[in-house]
Amino acid sequence: MIVLGLTGSIGMGKSTTARMFLEEGVPVHDSDEAVHRLYSGIAAPLIEARFPGTVVDGTVDRERLGKAVLGNPDALRDLERIVHPLVRADSESFLARHREAGAPLVVLDIPLLFETxxxxxxxxxxxxxxxxxxxxxxxLARPGMTEEKFAAILARQVPDAEKRNAADYVIDTGAGMDAARQAVRSLIAELAGKSGG
Incomplete structure (x- = not known):
């Protein structure tokens, strides 16, 4: 089974590209979706213990949590220490399930693949x-996004040029969805050939 890591900086079209893999029948583990599930599950009491007042009705309130960690590197590190191992465990069980099912190719959608x-x-x-x-x-078209927030997020991410240099494959979503979908299909075909051999 080939494990393909999918990543990209904020606003590059990673989630849309992940959906394209799914539409082509490739199993995708979405780290953001896993965090969302964990925030309503096992992560909630751990986050509330470290950041009191951030959990409402058993679910982490992202806005309150954002206020507690934004611009505070120590708080952010503490949050990552709670969340990253849980997401990792979630992805490991995803890989085990699909390996057992004989999937030739799976995608791990990891927003901060290089950073983590x-x-x-x-x-x-x-x-x-x-x-x-x-x-x-x-x-900047996203609800609640500001220049300041955008700059803070970019500052934490490995620059796009470095990511592209370190990648095995690059998909450019700036050329439109049809071109991106074609690139996804070509990549799946290429990797299917490799996993078959």
Whole structure:
């Protein structure tokens, strides 16, 4: 089974690209979706213990949590110490299930793959990219996003150019969805050939 790591900076079209893999029948483990589940499950009491007042009705309130950690590197590190191992365990059970089912290819959608040392967990890396002005436009169109927040997020991410240089494959979503979908299909075909051999 080939484990393909999918990553890309904020606003590059990673989630859309992950959906394209799913639509082509490739199992995808979405780290963001896993965090969402964990925030309503086992992570909630752990986060509440460290950041009191951030859990409402058994679910982490992302806005309250954001206020507690934004601009506070120590708090952010504490949050990552709670969340990252849980997401990792979730992805390990995903891999085990699909390995047992005989899947030839799976995708681990890891937003901070390079930042969190996720390289050793995958066989190949695909980086989703787009021109900087397209990225900026997409991100600033998000509800509640500000120039300041965008700058803070970018500061924590490995620069796009470095990610592309370290990638095995690059998918450019700036050229439109049809081109991106075609790139996904070509990549699946190429990797299917490799897993068959």
């Amino acid at each position: 040392g996720g390289r050793e967990r995958v066989d190949r890396i695909v980086v989703v990219t787009a021109p900087a002005e397209v990225q900026r436009e997409r991100v």
